[in-house]
Amino acid sequence: MLKKTFPFIVLLSTLLICYFSYSIGLKADFLFDDYPNLQELGTYGDINSWDKALNFISNGFSGPTGRPISLASFLINDNTWPSVAYSFKLTNLYIHLINGLLLFWATLLLLKNYNYSEKKAIWIAILSFSIWLLHPYFVSTTLYVVQRMAQLATLFSLIGIIGYLQGRLLLAEKPIVGYILMTVSIGLATILATYSKENGALLPLLILVIEFCNSNKINKPLWQWRAICLWLPSLAIAVLMFRYINLSAEPWPNRNFNMVERLYSEARIVTEYLFNLYIPEIEGRGLFQDGYPISRGLFQPLTTFFSIIFLVVLFISAFLARKKYPLFSLAILFFFAAHLMESTIIGLELYFEHRNYLAALFLFLPLSAGLIWLSEKIDYKLVTFISILILSMLTLMTWQRSLLWSNTDNLQIYWAKNTPTSPRAQNAIAAILIDQGRYQEANAHIEQAIQRLPNSALLSIRLLLQKVYTHQATEQDFHQAITRLSIQPFDAQAVQGLRTLVEYVVLPENINQYGALSLKLIAAMQKNANYKDFPLFLRLTPYLQAQIYAASRQPVEAYLHYKLAMKRYNDVEAGLMMVAEMASKDYYSDSTQLLDQANAIYQKQEVKTLKRSKAEYDFEIPRLRQAIEKMKNQKIKDKYEN
Incomplete structure (x- = not known):
């Protein structure tokens, strides 16, 4: 009895150990991208109706899809903003544990499809999933709230892989059920994963890789099915990716690298990912990656060349070893x-650890299979000790991370x-110093930076x-x-x-002192060559100019700039906000004209x-x-009475 239940006990113990290892980190606050992605929870009051929920879910900006499924999941934790990060992080931890269970299931099915015995498959799957689940590299994905997007894309990808592998096993006895299960699983999971995060669209390609590395030809799906359900969507992704190719000198105005430099840099970065996954450390580079050294050429730096050679050799060896060592491939x-x-x-930022959350799912399979194989050749107690030592260190x-x-x-x-x-890093230090009231130190730190x-x-x-904040400017x-700002390249931050x-x-208290100077600053930035390429x-x-003019009691200039801003935003919500700002300064005729413009935008807006x-x-x-008219009449009445 104990022999049969022991794998289950190990599985459950691993999940509990993972939970307690992470639990100490749940009390932290939100970080960086959490704020722009979650603050919409409170922009228009609490989300307390289906319409408001739908608006929040359907107005994401983190990627081409808007990632509505990920946004919907945040409503599990709160419906307003500001909020408390604890429940968001706890949900992320639960998703990480669920992903671990799904990975165990997927690995077990994969090994059965690869013709491994059930006993061996169970222990390889347990060891592989345990290494992935307890790996410190994924703390940054789990405890960074907004990376639930990466977690959910992985979750649905695993569900798709499980459905495919289970369906493949059914092909011998129940082929119709098997094909239906595989088709529905891949189709539905790809949609759900993609609308969680765009790299979920790679699921058919990932399953194609699983099929390609399987040397067991029993129950292999028909080529017609593979062509429609795996090759065709993978080809569609390849075509879509091909459209992103742009070898111009500056394909991305808001990046300080071009496409070739990005590819060179990513060779070093992917090599570093692999190193950190197999030789883990407590804390890596963190989230301040805007200062990552860019590869400007094949030998600039020299590690670029060696990284490319390493990755090419690894890629070729995976093809050559496919039949003999399928798990390595x-x-x-x-x-x-x-x-x-x-x-x-694609012109994303260069380096982020969370990009490995999905990619590393099966990365520890060769190590796990090697240890199980070794336990059969030498004393299994020694291999058990080595395995426990590895998991204990992870x-x-x-826990320390x-x-x-x-x-x-x-x-x-x-x-x-x-x-x-990293400028963002220095900015963060200065912000902390300001919060602590250490203003001179903050200024000195930024000046040195x-x-x-x-x-x-x-x-x-x-x-x-x-300096403006402390009235020292x-x-x-x-x-x-x-x-500086008339010539410096600038970004969203x-x-x-x-x-x-x-x-x-x-x-x-500031407008008279700094209003005119701020207008000069904005005018100088508008002359910057980057200005036209930054929507x-x-x-x-x-x-911003309209706000300054309105605060400076210059209604004509304020109206003209609000009018231009409204035209460029071309959004009724932004327009109504500008109308309200203009009315709050008692410029009622101008605010009424702006309201007419906002209404015209509304009538045409999708x-x-x-x-x-x-x-x-x-x-x-x-x-x-009506409110503007009422305020206008009240002001006239007050003036007449006085």
């Missing part, structure tokens, strides 16, 4: 295939000190923002910022910094792009018009 080819979308020609490292992740400020300081070439990183617009904006500080700066400047900045600048339901806008626009 599967581990390598599956890893490469899963990185096809995020680590090749558990300890995961979770402990580090439990304190968000300390974590960011740790990352920042280890990435001195600017000397090291003279091309960072983020740091230039940050320094000026800090002089005209010379603005002129220095103008000189720099633009957000400008927006935050204007929020301070338009306050009554966010193109929309935002007239809006329903699917609306932030709220049509019924709400049909009520809100006349209500706002």
Whole structure:
């Protein structure tokens, strides 16, 4: 009895150990991309109706699909913002445990399809899933709330793989049931995975890799089915990827690398991923990867060349060893295939650990199979000891990394000190110093960082923002910022910094001192060569200028800039916000004209792009018009009575 239940006991113990190893990190706060992705939970009040829920789910911006399934999952934890990160992180941990169970199931079915005996398959699957589940590399995916997107894409991909493998086993006795199960599993899981995160679209290719590495020809699906359900969608992804190829000098205005440089850099990065997965460490590079050294050529740096050679040899060896060592081939080819979308020609940021969450699912299969094989050749007690030692070390490292992740400020300081070439890292340190009231230290830190990183617009904006925030900014500080920002390349973080700066400047106590200088700053940035290639900045600048003019009591200029901003945003929600801002300054005639423009935009706007339901806008626009008229009449009445 104990022999039969022992694998189950080990499986359950691994899940419990994983839970307790992660639990210490659940008390940390939100990080970076959590805020822009989750703050929409409270933008228009609590999400307390189906219409509001649908608007939140369908208005994602993290990828081409909007990732609605991932956004829907966040409503499990809260329906408003600000929120508390604990429940979000706990749900992520549960998903990680579920993914572990699904991986065990998928690996067990895979080994059966690869003609392994049941006893051997069970222990290989247990060891492989345990290494993946307890690996410290995935702490950053599990405890970083927004990476639930990567987790869910993996979850649905595993469900698709399980359905395919189970259906394949049924082909001998129940072929119709088998084909139906495989087809439905792949089709449905691919859709769900893709709408969780776009790399879920790679599922048919990943299953094709599993089939390709299977030397067991028994129950092999018909070539017609493979062509339609595996080859055709994989080819469609290849064609879609091919359309991204752009060998121009600057294919991505908001990146400091071109496509060739990205491919060179990714060779080093993927090699580093593999190294860290097999030689783990407690904490790696973290999330401050904007300063990652770019490969400018085949030998710049020299590690680029050696990384390419290593990956090519690994890829070729996976093909050559396919029949004799199918699990080795599967581990390598599956890893490469899963990185096809995020680590090749699409202009994403270079380095993120979470890209390995799906890619590494079967990476530890060869090691696990090797240990089980070794237990049959030598004393199994020694191999058991080695296996327990490996898992114990991984558990300890995961617990230590979770402990580090439990304190968000300390974590960011740790990352920042280890990435001195990252402007975002230096920005994070300054933010922590400001929160602690250490203003002079914050200014000195950014000034030193600017000397090291003279091309960072983020740091230039940050320094000026800090001085305005502490009422230390002089005209010379603005002129220095103008000189830098008129030529520095800038990104979304720099633009957000400008927006935050204007929020301070338009306050009554700041507008007279900093309003005109801020207008000069924005005008200088508009002359920057990057300006025309940055749609966010193109929309935002007239809006910021309008806010400054309105706060400075210059209604004509405010109206003209609000009008231009409304045209560029071309969104009724943004337009109504501008109308309200104009009315709040008592410019009623101008706000009424802006409301007419917002209503015209609403009439032409597609329903699917609306932030709220049509019924709400049909009520809100006349209500706002009546409110403006009422305020206007009240002001006239007050003036007459006085």
